[in-house]
Amino acid sequence: MEPTWNNDAILHSHSTSDPVMSFRGTPLVLDELDFFAHKIKESEDDLDHHQSVELNNVDTSLDLLTKNNSAGNRSTEEDATLETMDDKNEFVALVTELHQMNAENQRLRELVDQVNNNYNALRMQVIKLKQKQHNHGNNRVIGEKEDMVPRSFLDIGVAEKDESSQQSSEEKLRDQSKSIVELMDQCKGHGKDIAVLEDKLDSGKESSTKARMEGRQAGQEFSNKVPKLDQASETISMIKKARVSVRARSDSSMIADGCQWRKYGQKMAKGNPCPRAYYRCTMSSGCPVRKQVQRCAEDRSVLMTTYEGQHNHPLPPTAQAMASTTSAAASMLLSGSMPSSDGLINQSILETQNMPTLSASAPFPTITLDLTQNAPNSSNSNSHTLLTPLLPHNFISAPKIFGQALTLCDQTKLAGLHDSHSNSQDATSLFANTLNAATAAITADPNFTAALVAAITSVMGSPRSSTNATNNSSGDEHCNNN
DNA sequence: CGCATTTGACCCGCGC
DNA sequence: GCGCGGGTCAAATGCG
DSSP: OOOOOOOOHHHHTTTTTOHHHHHHOHHHHHHHHHHHHHHHHHHHHHHHHHHHHHHHHHHHHHHHHHHHHHHHHTSSOHHHHHHHHHHHHHHHHHHHHHHHHHHHHHHHHHHHHHHHHHHHHHHHHHHHHHHHHHHHOGGGHHHHHHTOOOOOTTTTTTTTGGGHHHHHHHHHHHHHHHHHHHHHHHHHHHHHHHHHHHHHHHHSOOOOHHHHHHHHHHHHHHHHHHHHHHHHHHHHHHHTTOEEEEEEEOSSSSOOOSOOEEEEEEEEOTTOSSEEEEEEEOSSTTOOOEEEEEEOSSOTTEEEEEEESOOSSOOOHHHHHHHHHHHHHHHHHHHTTSOOSOHHHHHHHHHHHOOOOOOTTOSSOEEEEEOSTTOTTTTSTTTHHHHGGGHHHHHHHOTTTSTTOOBOOOHHHHHHHHHHHTTSHHHHHHHHHHHHHHHHHHHHOTTHHHHHHHHHHHHHSOGGGOOSSOOSOOSGGGOOOO
């Protein structure tokens, strides 16, 4: 189904023309949450519709069974009649349970509707705030651009003191999105329960051929849904194994990500004269998160940082940004492995963009966030002002484009690609498919956009803001410059 | 002296 | 089975 995008000029003002608003992120959040909420509602309606259909089928089966059972009572074979009676009782119990599940589904749907209503109300508040800010802030645009100094994670969230109310609304929006995700999880569990019911129906004694066929037909449609739900669970578990690699130009030994790290090893990697440093998170004992830092062999100014694992402790807001990024990016990555009709996108875009992909030998799926190619003034701390406004747009198109590797590589190329796609119907369809792919990622983590922006900002930030990180030798200072 | 870093040793998986 | 390479461990070392 085609996604419904809000054509509100305000919401879309960020896309290319208003870097300030784009940088602030709110319209992006609105856009993506709009689409996100739409998809959630769509899925919920779909599930509800199917369950009603299936329930009707089961009811029909029950009627048939009752009729057959009545015929059986008139039979002279008493054993067969008793067996049929048992079957009927079991079947009635299952149908009753199915009715209960349907009622539960209705309840969940009402919750989703409620969340959507709250979301819409908050969205309107944010739009009003943005309008107000836009009207009063036109004279400040230049000044704000000048304010676009690199922000580390430490800066995120405190740099917009004059927009505290807007930020509060954003937080509310994200909370609402989290609620939706939680509801989706409930629905997922709900679907599994339905699958159990279907198994019971399927494995029960044969009572009536017709009733069995009807019931199985009903159950079959459930079982067709179940693999998708199970696949989502598998995706979640795989996310923990996925890695996110960030390529960024930096003179410092490490990028500032808000976490505390302790170096536990250093190795010379094959094919790279620069050593690879290994760090583990020390914000909590037993935190499994680790990262590797290594300079790129081809370009020593590029710092490769690879994150692995998920934190098992509360994170400061600044670190939360990167954590959300890695988590959601992993979700995005794994959503790309799900069967869909996007193969054409993968192929065509990879061909036209010549994007780097991972080697198949990678132990874990890895996403690469390449922030180096659109930083013409890498030594200039303001270089991200060009990069950032385009990011969320490309983020939305990114998930399935790269299959096993998400690469935010050349922002201008991607933006151009998007534009060219919009010129043809086929391309529009492809883009729509890509948006569908992005839904999975957004579902996994609705904070992704803001987190990504924060991450990029952090990566591009000045080294002096890396107060929390161990600013020691990450190996690059021992790098062989030959 | 306590903590973080360094660095060689060790472990493990993979390919041949 | 062996070698290689990536990743981790832990004793030694350095630093504040």
